[in-house]
Amino acid sequence: MRAAIEVIGLRKRYGRTVALDGMSFTVLPGRVTGFVGPNGAGKSTTMRVILGLDAADEGSALVGGRPYRSLRAPLCQVGALLDAAALQPSRTARNHLLWLAHSQGLGARRVDAVIEQVGLGAVARRRAGGFSLGMRQRLGIAAALLGDPPVLILDEPVNGLDPEGVVWIRGLLRSLAAEGRAVLVSSHLMSEMQDMADHLVVAGRGRVVEDTSVADLIAAASDGRVTLRTTARTEAMEALARAGARVAVQDRDTLTVSGLEAGRIVALLGANDVPFSEVAAHRASLEEAYMELTRDAVEFRATIPRDGTATS
Amino acid sequence: MRRELRAEWTKARTAPGTAWLLSAVVVLTAAASAAVAATVSCTAGGCDQDVPRLGLAGIQAGQAAVAIMAVFAVTGEYGSGMIATTFAAMPRRGRVLAAKAAVLTGLTLAAGTVAVLASVLAARLILPGNGFTAANGHPPPSLADGPTLGAAAGTVLYLALIALLSLGAATALRDSATAAGVVCGVLYVLPLIPHMLADPGWRRLLWQATPANAGLAIQTTTHLDDLPLGPWEGLGVTAAWAAAALLGAWLLVRTRDVRA
Numbered sequence: 419m420r421a422a423i424e425v426i427g428l429r430k431r432y433g434r435t436v437a438l439d440g441m442s443f444t445v446l447p448g449r450v451t452g453f454v455g456p457n458g459a460g461k462s463t464t465m466r467v468i469l470g471l472d473a474a475d476e477g478s479a480l481v482g483g484r485p486y487r488s489l490r491a492p493l494c495q496v497g498a499l500l501d502a503a504a505l506q507p508s509r510t511a512r513n514h515l516l517w518l519a520h521s522q523g524l525g526a527r528r529v530d531a532v533i534e535q536v537g538l539g540a541v542a543r544r545r546a547g548g549f550s551l552g553m554r555q556r557l558g559i560a561a562a563l564l565g566d567p568p569v570l571i572l573d574e575p576v577n578g579l580d581p582e583g584v585v586w587i588r589g590l591l592r593s594l595a596a597e598g599r600a601v602l603v604s605s606h607l608m609s610e611m612q613d614m615a616d617h618l619v620v621a622g623r624g625r626v627v628e629d630t631s632v633a634d635l636i637a638a639a640s641d642g643r644v645t646l647r648t649t650a651r652t653e654a655m656e657a658l659a660r661a662g663a664r665v666a667v668q669d670r671d672t673l674t675v676s677g678l679e680a681g682r683i684v685a686l687l688g689a690n691d692v693p694f695s696e697v698a699a700h701r702a703s704l705e706e707a708y709m710e711l712t713r714d715a716v717e718f719r720a721t722i723p724r725d726g727t728a729t730s
Numbered sequence: 731m732r733r734e735l736r737a738e739w740t741k742a743r744t745a746p747g748t749a750w751l752l753s754a755v756v757v758l759t760a761a762a763s764a765a766v767a768a769t770v771s772c773t774a775g776g777c778d779q780d781v782p783r784l785g786l787a788g789i790q791a792g793q794a795a796v797a798i799m800a801v802f803a804v805t806g807e808y809g810s811g812m813i814a815t816t817f818a819a820m821p822r823r824g825r826v827l828a829a830k831a832a833v834l835t836g837l838t839l840a841a842g843t844v845a846v847l848a849s850v851l852a853a854r855l856i857l858p859g860n861g862f863t864a865a866n867g868h869p870p871p872s873l874a875d876g877p878t879l880g881a882a883a884g885t886v887l888y889l890a891l892i893a894l895l896s897l898g899a900a901t902a903l904r905d906s907a908t909a910a911g912v913v914c915g916v917l918y919v920l921p922l923i924p925h926m927l928a929d930p931g932w933r934r935l936l937w938q939a940t941p942a943n944a945g946l947a948i949q950t951t952t953h954l955d956d957l958p959l960g961p962w963e964g965l966g967v968t969a970a971w972a973a974a975a976l977l978g979a980w981l982l983v984r985t986r987d988v989r990a
Contacts, residue, residue: 470821471814472987487821491733498818504811506745513744521737521819561815 422447422569422600427477437463439624445602450595452615453604459621461604491522497562498571502554507547511557532560551578572603576610588614608708639707643700644680646673650692657690734829742833751799755841759792763849772861772868782881783949785853785871792845793892797913800896805906814988823983834893842889846882877951884948891968898975902982917942934958941971
């Protein structure tokens with residue numbers, strides 16, 4: 419399968435700040451690739467380099483095998499949403515899309531089609547400056563869809579959307595991928611990728627920390643752990659610890675056990691007369707898996723000293 | 731290049747500010763020309779006035795509106811961040827600059843022509859009442875008169891060159907306030923400097939090099955020998971400034987990262 423986007427060894431400095439430090443990954447068609455990492459990890463810079471807005475000091479970025487700036491009608495190859503606020507507020511939504519359409523040799527019919535597709539039909543002739551952030555995000559997505567491109571690049575598209583909007587964009591991106599398009603979507607919140615991304619590129623400090631499928635990542639983070647629900651927490655912990663398990667408290671009646679398989683746990687608890695209501699394989703959340711991965715890559719992290727107050 | 735032109739034309743057409751600024755070019759130029767015409771007088775004994783230049787004096791005000799329009803055509807995009815959308819849609823940035831220049835030149839030529847015609851008309855109506863009559867040796871301006879027509883047409887071209895100079899400066903500087911300040915300095919402060927110099931040689935040289943002084947020599951129809959530069963040579967100086975500004979802008983915009 420031909421990669422839709424190839425990012426090869428990008429390096430970029432802004433003054434003394436290293437923004438990209440050997441960023442490399444590929445984005446394949448037919449799936450949603452989540453591009454996650456803490457703020458400052460280099461996600462937006464990478465996207466700007468892919469779109470030819472910023473020049474990398476080293477490395478290259480290709481879209482469909484070609485540098486973006488050599489594309490003839492780029493919006494028909496790559497649709498992008500970088501910054502939803504990046505429009506002139508005095509122009510109407512429809513006119514904003516109209517000049518974009520004209521820049522690609524497209525007409526007003528296509529503009530009206532995408533406006534309806536993102537649900538802005540009723541406000542198409544209103545000034546974009548009066549739009550809420552959520553409406554601007556939809557307008558930005560309309561601009562990305564304008565050229566019916568096989569590749570989409572969206573920087574934090576969920577930002578500012580109401581819950582209904584979040585569900586909408588999740589469905590939209592999934593269906594775009596199902597049509598065979600390559601979708602690269604960034605976020606600094608891993609939880610947003612749940613039920614949206616098939617594949618994850620995790621960035622930290624200007625490079626890729628992990629490049630994996632969502633399923634593999636969760637399996638790795640859940641590895642061999644068991645969730646135990648019991649009203650007799652203390653007794654359960656003693657019994658399991660004696661048998662050599664490592665036990666972590668999750669909340670008032672839930673423990674996470676590693677080092678023992680579920681069958682042994684059930685037998686041990688029965689032998690010690692410890693009551694329990696549930697024993698199940700632990701399924702890590704994406705959030706947990708992500709924290710594990712980026713622990714060393716977070717630039718500004720709160721540290722918690724012994725007295726319990728957070729400092730940074 | 732057709733797509734870039736069409737996109738930039740659609741942008742200009744759909745920005746509410748464009749119509750306002752084009753109207754401002756016409757109104758400011760005509761009003762200021764009329765005001766100047768109303769304050770001069772010519773007696774039966776004759777007067778030493780360059781009548782076409784008087785009638786077109788309002789260009790000093792109208793050029794500000796042209797400059798502001800040109801500056802905002804670019805800095806409006808940088809200020810809002812839309813420039814990133816523009817360059818993502820049209821990655822050949824030199825072509826975008828050329829398309830902006832073409833659209834701006836067209837709009838300025840159109841508004842400038844209306845402004846100049848309105849100024850000449852106002853002068854024709856007002857000046858005879860102040861003694862500018864054929865009997866006094868100073869008939870009111872007429873476009874049927876060759877030198878007057880040259881001054882009027884040259885003034886329209888001068889406005890277009892000011893638009894291009896402002897566009898180039900704004901593209902290089904990116905910030906609205908900075909670009910507007912620099913362009914207004916070039917148009918209104920720079921022309922004063924030659925008058926502050928005592929040395930006639932320096933005074934003459936600086937006058938020749940200033941785009942607003944040299945360019946507006948195109949309006950002169952009398953005492954041409956007293957000018958440090960011929961009218962069309964003067965317009966050439968303004969054109970050189972515009973060309974230099976656009977060249978600088980082109981060199982910068984091609985390689986520079988697109989920041990808002």
